[in-house]
Structure formats: C-alpha cells, structure tokens
Amino acid sequence: MFCRDCGSKLGLRFLENEGLVPYCETCGKYKFPFFPVAVSMVVVNRAENKVLLARHVQDEHYKLFAGYIKKGESAERAIPRELKEETRLSAVKWKYLGSRYHDAKDILMLGFLVTAEEGEIGLNEEIAETKWCTPEEAGSLVLENSTAEFFLAAALQELGRKK
Secondary structure, three states: OEOOOOOOEOEEEEEOOOEEEEEEOOOOEEOOOOOOEEEEEEEEOOOOOOEEEEEEOOOOOEEOEEEEOOOOOOHHHHHHHHHHHHHOOOEEEEEEEEEEEEHHHOEEEEEEEEEEOOOOOOOOOOEEEEEEEOHHHHHHHEOOOOHHHHHHHHHHHHOOOOO
C-alpha cells in the first residue's frame, strides 16, 4: 500500500480504538483505507406500479440500476446522471432507502427509490436489456439474498407493498 498524497510506502501503526492502521512516515499521518461509493436505484414509474430492471451484458440475472459516485459528486447528482446514461430516462424524484456494503465489488451502496418518467429507453453499452415489471415480478427476478433484493424489499416497503 502506498500513500495517496505522497506515494511513500505505508506501514502499519497502532491507533487507539482503531487497531493497526496504515501510516505514512513522510506525511506523519494515518491513512485510513477507503473504498468507492455507488448509488443503487429501484426505479419506478410515476404510478409506482412498475419497477424497471436491467440485465447487464454477459449477465443472466436482472438487477437494479446502479452507478459509481464520481469524485466531488453528491449521491443526489449521481442518480439522475446514471439513470440518464444507462436508459436516457429522466429521474423525477428520489428518496434515500439506506446503505449496504456490497462485498462482491468492495463498495458501499446507497439505496434510493427513484421515480422516472416513462418513455423510450435507450440502452448504453453496459445494459443488454431492460424490463418494466410489477413489483411482485421484480421480486422474483432479482437474485435471492442479493443487494438488489435488499433494496427492492426496502423500496416495496416504502411503497406500502410486500415482496
């Protein structure tokens, strides 16, 4: 591991209440590891009776829409940008649902319920297919015990439905 600021090799040093933490001798500072943050979006139509799912290229399962938050960007700005990039749809409103660490990609996911304008969907190179489905159908299409299932259940609870 190397220091993000000066490039020096980091050592480990004990820090009270934290344990062993990477430390830069050159900077004289502890350098806590960080990992990326992304938004995960349960996209619904204005009537809130359809959920939009995506199947990514080279993936057989349907997932929620998601995207990394860029450096200097807020989650609130990432939501409409990512949805527009992946589908060309506009996000009308969104509500925070909660967060979950996604081990498969070593990332913190921030979950949102996103209302989108329905319209013609234009897919980018990451997405093979999209599907508007009922909330119940969406629950059966996402992988069991996945981050998608976790956020979908939270969104359906928010909408007053059960998965």
